[in-house]
Amino acid sequence: MSTAKYKRTLLKLSGEALMGEGEFGIDLATLSNIAQQIKQVVGMGVEVGIVVGGGNIWRGAIAEARGMDRATADYAGMLATLINALALQDALEKEGVTTRTQSAVAVQAVAEPYIRRRAMRHLEKGRVVLFAGGTGNPYMTTDTAAALRAIEIGAEVLLMAKNRVDGVYDADPLKNPNARKFERLSHIDALKLQLEVMDSTALTLCMENRLPIIVFDLQAPRSIVRVVAGEPIGTIVSS
Numbered sequence: 001m002s003t004a005k006y007k008r009t010l011l012k013l014s015g016e017a018l019m020g021e022g023e024f025g026i027d028l029a030t031l032s033n034i035a036q037q038i039k040q041v042v043g044m045g046v047e048v049g050i051v052v053g054g055g056n057i058w059r060g061a062i063a064e065a066r067g068m069d070r071a072t073a074d075y076a077g078m079l080a081t082l083i084n085a086l087a088l089q090d091a092l093e094k095e096g097v098t099t100r101t102q103s104a105v106a107v108q109a110v111a112e113p114y115i116r117r118r119a120m121r122h123l124e125k126g127r128v129v130l131f132a133g134g135t136g137n138p139y140m141t142t143d144t145a146a147a148l149r150a151i152e153i154g155a156e157v158l159l160m161a162k163n164r165v166d167g168v169y170d171a172d173p174l175k176n177p178n179a180r181k182f183e184r185l186s187h188i189d190a191l192k193l194q195l196e197v198m199d200s201t202a203l204t205l206c207m208e209n210r211l212p213i214i215v216f217d218l219q220a221p222r223s224i225v226r227v228v229a230g231e232p233i234g235t236i237v238s239s
Contacts, residue, residue: 054080
């Protein structure tokens with residue numbers, strides 16, 4: 001069993017990361033692999049909060065570009081994150097991991113409302129907490145929700161799990177084979193260079209609160225366990 005470097009973490013899973021090799025929806029094998037790794041991390045004594053995106057089900061920006069009202073499109077995206085959170089909750093519970101889903105959008109039949117003190121109490125009891133519904137506000141991304149929840153719960157690090165991208169590059173590595181990977185950089189440099197770490201609002205929140213970010217490839221073997229153990233994978237963005 002690896003030794004954990006962090007006591008409390010916030011894991012951000014993009015919706016695309018749940019697709020596996022597919023083009024949309026949820027790949028059950030990928031979901032099971034994530035759940036098994038999180039079980040190992042919890043077994044290492046780490047308190048785990050998770051924010052899940054919804055891009056594998058709904059893309060608000062695309063809907064807006066086709067004429068849909070932006071706020072309405074964003075609310076639909078919040079519901080997509082809830083679908084992903086419930087799917088991950090089920091996968092975690094099948095692994096024997098006690099899990100609670102909290103939503104920033106009121107959906108009492110399937111999730112608790114987001115209450116910071118209750119979330120922290122769940123974490124202290126060793127429960128994994130899934131934060132769904134983004135921030136509960138339109139015009140805000142799930143990256144911003146991840147940064148906000150990480151700061152609120154006092155996470156030591158924000159773990160950004162990407163789909164087939166193993167860190168931060170100066171160009172899109174999937175399109176440019178000459179793209180250069182950064183091993184480490186500062187929040188301000190990431191902002192100045194306009195690197196696609198996360199949206200600028202989320203990155204600024206992390207910078208102002210001195211919250212380190214580790215960007216890594218979810219598809220790499222045991223990637224979640226390895227990053228929590230402090231192995232040098234991905235890119236570290238810090239102060």
